[in-house]
Amino acid sequence: MIILVIPFCIFLYLYMIYPGKPRKHPVLETKCFAHRGLHGFYGIPENSMEAFRNAVTYGYGIELDVQLTKDDVMVVHHDYDLKRTCGVNKKIRDLTYRELKRYSLMETKERIPRFADVLALVDGKVPLLVELKMEHCDRKLCRLAAEVLDQYRGLYCMESFHPFALFWFRLNRPEVIRGQLSMNFRKDHHKGNQLAYWAEQNLLTNFATKPDFIAYKYIYWEEPSLKLCRKISGIPVYGWTFRSREEYEKYRRKFYGFIFEKFMI
Numbered sequence: 001m002i003i004l005v006i007p008f009c010i011f012l013y014l015y016m017i018y019p020g021k022p023r024k025h026p027v028l029e030t031k032c033f034a035h036r037g038l039h040g041f042y043g044i045p046e047n048s049m050e051a052f053r054n055a056v057t058y059g060y061g062i063e064l065d066v067q068l069t070k071d072d073v074m075v076v077h078h079d080y081d082l083k084r085t086c087g088v089n090k091k092i093r094d095l096t097y098r099e100l101k102r103y104s105l106m107e108t109k110e111r112i113p114r115f116a117d118v119l120a121l122v123d124g125k126v127p128l129l130v131e132l133k134m135e136h137c138d139r140k141l142c143r144l145a146a147e148v149l150d151q152y153r154g155l156y157c158m159e160s161f162h163p164f165a166l167f168w169f170r171l172n173r174p175e176v177i178r179g180q181l182s183m184n185f186r187k188d189h190h191k192g193n194q195l196a197y198w199a200e201q202n203l204l205t206n207f208a209t210k211p212d213f214i215a216y217k218y219i220y221w222e223e224p225s226l227k228l229c230r231k232i233s234g235i236p237v238y239g240w241t242f243r244s245r246e247e248y249e250k251y252r253r254k255f256y257g258f259i260f261e262k263f264m265i
Helices: 002-017 049-058 115-122 139-150 163-172 194-201 224-233 245-254
Strands: 032-035 061-068 074-076 088-091 128-132 156-160 178-182 213-217 237-242 257-260
Touching: 002 224, 032 049, 032 237, 049 061, 049 115, 061 115, 061 139, 074 115, 074 139, 115 139, 128 139, 139 156, 139 163, 156 163, 156 213, 163 178, 178 194, 213 224, 237 245, 245 257
Parallel strands: 032 061, 032 257, 061 128, 128 156, 156 178, 178 213, 213 237, 237 257
Antiparallel strands: 061 074
8 A cells, every 4th residue: 555655655755746747828938027116225224116127127027015004005115014114013904095194205206106107107118027925825915916917018927925816817817927936934934834835835825826836935946846946847837035145146056046235146
């Protein structure tokens, strides 16, 4: 019996992590994405209109984060709360966009921008890597983001830590290039559903979500499932988030592409 179980388990594991044959798309020709815009220079805050203007000026692709306010306005902000970026102990989901506009980013004149305003600013000048921020299975965010992006004429792709976002796009916008974000959650001491984190860390939802690329925290490039997934499928892997040229030079040969911040490649 054991002789049969072991090969079956190996087959099931390989089936689950296999994303399918990678699709070619012009957006994946972009190797470098400025993380939350090109920020950290001259006091420019992350995920701000000025950071996105800066990235456009230098011709970098832009990685940005999208989530919903209380009144379902899509805004560009990484954290679910405002403590780090605005010094206020409030969650974005508990504020209307009008209320959110009261707070400045990193003590600058910049405010948290609407996703629609960022799209208008970039206007196809550089490719976009749109991360959907989801604490739970948020169909509304997926639908609203897809509807806005349907009207956008520039190059873009989407990514998320939450596999549901990729699964939703696979079913409803199969033409959109999608990426699975991941990392070693245990080593980074993330609190939450550890079983879900384990599955995500090991890319065990690939069979359902069929990602076109993987974005993995670069220091964990030797994770067994990541290495095996790359070997059996040839899927592009982007490393995130490089914060210095020294890090970039040390690991550059390990990745297809790079998500970076606070320096220029």
